[in-house]
Amino acid sequence: MAARLQVTDLDFDTIKTNLKNFLRQQSEFTDYDFEGAGLNVLLDILAYNTHYNAYYLNMVANESFLDSATTRDAVVSHAKTLNYVPYSVTAPKATVNVTVTSTTTDADTATLPRGYTFFSELVDGISYNYITTESVTISKTGTQYFFENIDIYEGQFINFSQTYNAISNPKSVFTIPNANIDTRTLRVTVTPTSGNTAAQTYNLVSDILDVTGSSLVYFLNESNDGKFKVSFGDNVIGQSLTDGAIVNMSYLITSGAVSNRANNFTAGSTINGLSTIDVSVVSPSAGGSDRESVDSIKFSTASQFATQNRLITFKDYETYILQNYTSLDSISVWGGEDEEKPVYGKVFISLKPKTNYYISEAEKQRIIDEIIKPKAVVSTDVIIRDPEFLYLLIDSTVRYDARKTSLTESALKTNIRNTILNYSNLYLNKFSSKFVLSKLQKAIDGTNLNAFFGTQSALRVQKRLLPSLISIKPYSVKFNIPLRRGTIGNRLTSTFFKTLDALGAEQEVQFEEIPQSFSGISNIQVLDAGVDYISPPTVTISGDGIGAEAVAIVVNGKIARIEMVNRGIDYTRAIVTISDGGGYGATAIPVIDSRTGTLRTVYYNQLSERQIVNSNAGTIDYNLGTLTINDIRITSVSSPDGYIRFTIQAENTVVSTNRNTIITIDGDDPTSISTVMISEQ
Amino acid sequence: MATVTTDTVRDFRDLDLSFNIHPVKKDINKHVGVKAVINSIKNLVLTNHYEKPFQPEIGSNVRKLLFENIDELTSIALQREIAQVIANYEPRASVSKVYVFADYENNGFSVEVEFSVINQSDPITITFFLERIR
Numbered sequence: 001m002a003a004r005l006q007v008t009d010l011d012f013d014t015i016k017t018n019l020k021n022f023l024r025q026q027s028e029f030t031d032y033d034f035e036g037a038g039l040n041v042l043l044d045i046l047a048y049n050t051h052y053n054a055y056y057l058n059m060v061a062n063e064s065f066l067d068s069a070t071t072r073d074a075v076v077s078h079a080k081t082l083n084y085v086p087y088s089v090t091a092p093k094a095t096v097n098v099t100v101t102s103t104t105t106d107a108d109t110a111t112l113p114r115g116y117t118f119f120s121e122l123v124d125g126i127s128y129n130y131i132t133t134e135s136v137t138i139s140k141t142g143t144q145y146f147f148e149n150i151d152i153y154e155g156q157f158i159n160f161s162q163t164y165n166a167i168s169n170p171k172s173v174f175t176i177p178n179a180n181i182d183t184r185t186l187r188v189t190v191t192p193t194s195g196n197t198a199a200q201t202y203n204l205v206s207d208i209l210d211v212t213g214s215s216l217v218y219f220l221n222e223s224n225d226g227k228f229k230v231s232f233g234d235n236v237i238g239q240s241l242t243d244g245a246i247v248n249m250s251y252l253i254t255s256g257a258v259s260n261r262a263n264n265f266t267a268g269s270t271i272n273g274l275s276t277i278d279v280s281v282v283s284p285s286a287g288g289s290d291r292e293s294v295d296s297i298k299f300s301t302a303s304q305f306a307t308q309n310r311l312i313t314f315k316d317y318e319t320y321i322l323q324n325y326t327s328l329d330s331i332s333v334w335g336g337e338d339e340e341k342p343v344y345g346k347v348f349i350s351l352k353p354k355t356n357y358y359i360s361e362a363e364k365q366r367i368i369d370e371i372i373k374p375k376a377v378v379s380t381d382v383i384i385r386d387p388e389f390l391y392l393l394i395d396s397t398v399r400y401d402a403r404k405t406s407l408t409e410s411a412l413k414t415n416i417r418n419t420i421l422n423y424s425n426l427y428l429n430k431f432s433s434k435f436v437l438s439k440l441q442k443a444i445d446g447t448n449l450n451a452f453f454g455t456q457s458a459l460r461v462q463k464r465l466l467p468s469l470i471s472i473k474p475y476s477v478k479f480n481i482p483l484r485r486g487t488i489g490n491r492l493t494s495t496f497f498k499t500l501d502a503l504g505a506e507q508e509v510q511f512e513e514i515p516q517s518f519s520g521i522s523n524i525q526v527l528d529a530g531v532d533y534i535s536p537p538t539v540t541i542s543g544d545g546i547g548a549e550a551v552a553i554v555v556n557g558k559i560a561r562i563e564m565v566n567r568g569i570d571y572t573r574a575i576v577t578i579s580d581g582g583g584y585g586a587t588a589i590p591v592i593d594s595r596t597g598t599l600r601t602v603y604y605n606q607l608s609e610r611q612i613v614n615s616n617a618g619t620i621d622y623n624l625g626t627l628t629i630n631d632i633r634i635t636s637v638s639s640p641d642g643y644i645r646f647t648i649q650a651e652n653t654v655v656s657t658n659r660n661t662i663i664t665i666d667g668d669d670p671t672s673i674s675t676v677m678i679s680e681q
Numbered sequence: 682m683a684t685v686t687t688d689t690v691r692d693f694r695d696l697d698l699s700f701n702i703h704p705v706k707k708d709i710n711k712h713v714g715v716k717a718v719i720n721s722i723k724n725l726v727l728t729n730h731y732e733k734p735f736q737p738e739i740g741s742n743v744r745k746l747l748f749e750n751i752d753e754l755t756s757i758a759l760q761r762e763i764a765q766v767i768a769n770y771e772p773r774a775s776v777s778k779v780y781v782f783a784d785y786e787n788n789g790f791s792v793e794v795e796f797s798v799i800n801q802s803d804p805i806t807i808t809f810f811l812e813r814i815r
Contacts, residue, residue, distance in 0.1 A: 012735040029711070031695035035739050035770040036721030036728075038698040038712070048734040 010054040016047040079301040088183040091153040091254035092288025098147040101276040110145040110272040111137040117268035128259040155254030166243040172232040185252040193244040256290045260355040287327045311376040324371045329354045332431035346381045350660030391462040402679040405451035419447045424665040437653035464643040467634040479625035482651035486513040492648035496638040509603040520567030521548045529558035530586030537581030543574030693717040741766040747813040756781040
């Protein structure tokens with residue numbers, strides 16, 4: 001049977017082959033198979049045309065759906081149908097105090113005008129302009145003008161005016177000419193020509209629930225070329241413009257995320273003619289972000305549509321906050337019922353900003369008041385918790401064949417370090433992430449598959465505690481993962497700090513786990529109560545530890561329970577024997593306590609001898625991963641950042657967290673990655 | 682069921698790309714037999730690389746060589762180019778000789794290709810003149 005002409009192929013070559021197969025069935029022209037033949041030229045044209053159309057149709061079909069669209073214009077257009085406006089470039093914000101030194105003869109008040117410029121320190125070699133968005137006037141204090149908590153934004157103010165012409169622009173759409181506008185700063189005013197000539201302020205609306213025909217509102221959308229456009233109402237939804245009205249738009253254009261973390265500013269010009277100006281930073285520059293990427297728009301559109309503009313489920317919170325507070329790296333939301341001690345009616349949120357570790361208190365309050373409260377269910381209380389970091393320390397031993405690589409040992413170490421940090425960036429550093437040691441080892445092996453035989457890695461975890469240096473108080477350090485009981489060589493230690501010893505002298509000490517501490521018998525479970533006991537039998541505990549004692553309680557001839565008198569110490573195994581008492585048949589097993597250990601504070605004297613300051617400084621709960629430190633007066637901390645670091649081995653090599661804990665590997669800490677290279681052949 | 686295999690020797694039949702109309706049949710002209718092969722060789726020699734969509738390898742470098750100096754070296758290069766393109770893409774012709782003469786007076790090359798077509802005993806010689814036209 002003659003072959004049919006295939007019509008499903010898209011590729012030029014297969015289309016041409018199909019055409020040739022088709023031509024095999026006719027005898028009019030036979031030279032289709034020879035590249036030089038005239039017929040072949042016609043086949044080329046036909047195949048090219050078919051291929052072109054197929055490709056074009058494929059593109060059109062792809063761009064028609066949000067899932068498969070790839071061009072920004074198409075994705076933005078799909079987003080528009082679901083009432084989602086992609087976020088623009090966001091200007092980073094810093095808060096500063098400005099002190100201007102004057103003389104007694106100067107005026108009583110001074111004004112920091114809107115648009116006043118500060119120069120930032122160099123960020124990657126560039127100084128950025130930060131400006132004020134409001135004008136502030138204050139009175140003189142002594143010989144100084146003190147402007148407190150002034151918010152400054154990176155960028156430049158632009159004013160853009162256009163006259164509305166009803167004939168040439170019947171839909172009253174105005175495109176903002178700058179692509180890098182921060183739309184949050186957009187202020188729209190309209191001056192009608194007839195009657196009242198004062199400018200009226202129009203406000204942005206994202207939903208039309210409260211909008212009437214006389215509301216002064218504007219709508220904002222991203223247009224085809226990535227720029228934003230402002231449009232006005234039609235007297236049904238929002239008031240329309242009158243012909244000849246002057247539309248004025250004022251906004252900030254900004255460089256976005258690049259100047260985040262700028263922490264030093266200088267005044268750009270005189271204030272009230274005075275030039276002795278001191279600028280101190282209250283909170284460094286943060287919150288800047290680039291405009292929303294195509295992938296992010298696709299993700300946010302669908303999830304925002306799912307929230308329906310209300311905050312009900314925890315996913316709603318995640319999506320809505322991410323959309324409205326754009327400089328976040330990761331977010332975690334959980335209900336109060338999931339807290340360790342349940343608190344009902346509360347929503348807990350933890351936010352990890354892109355460039356810093358924490359969000360300032362003022363910013364947290366702003367997020368609650370401006371972003372969450374307007375959309376949240378009435379009577380829910382929202383609490384923003386700082387993220388807690390669980391630092392991982394990776395100690396690896398890599399065996400390799402030095403002949404199979406041209407790299408030096410230190411170059412290999414650098415490569416391994418980069419591999420580990422890459423792994424951290426890829427899989428850690430966000431909420432509810434999971435660390436798997438075997439995956440990391442595989443990645444380390446993959447650094448140089450040719451030369452590496454294999455890797456042996458040990459995992460230690462670290463928590464950092466910021467102690468109060470003024471009061472005596474207890475502390476609790478929560479790892480929230482099971483910890484491994486220490487041995488003499490490998491146990492929990494902390495960095496050094498100063499405290500007072502029993503004689504009131506200041507000593508530089510560290511916390512240390514007492515090895516094998518408190519492994520006594522926790523309790524004894526009766527397996528068989530026996531019969532005919534007339535008096536309490538003797539309970540003998542034998543094992544590798546010492547000192548454990550217990551007594552049996554007899555009720556009606558049977559052993560009701562066995563109570564511990566002394567838990568003993570250093571047991572790793574034990575057997576319970578029950579003898580005498582007139583009866584027989586009773587058996588019991590001991591439960592060896594391995595749940596808790598003890599912390600002590602120690603220092604080393606000039607002879608490197610360990611001196612114990614407090615032998616009972618606290619306890620370790622290995623299963624819960626909690627260190628409970630008894631009342632202690634810490635006077636100073638050795639590390640420059642003020643943190644005491646607690647480091648201990650993790651029980652498991654898979655570490656996962658919940659709520660507000662973020663697992664990370666601190667690339668700035670030289671002890672966090674240590675690698676030993678062993679060359680073998 | 683028995684399979685009947687018929688072995689038909691097909692004539693070479695190709696389209697005339699000039700699209701001239703046959704004076705009697707009022708149909709499009711055909712190149713038949715040897716003429717079709719000659720026409721194919723002409724097309725191949727005059728096709729540049731990257732001229733055919735998605736098939737950059739098909740063609741010869743003849744046009745570029747015409748802009749080189751007219752001398753023996755270029756002649757040899759042309760000779761190799763023409764022999765190669767026919768050997769590669771025209772299985773019906775087996776080339777026995779390609780002569781390229783640099784014609785200094787007329788600013789071009791005269792080419793003579795001698796080949797035989799499969800299933801035909803007589804050798805065929807075609808001559809043509811290559812010159813640049815711009």
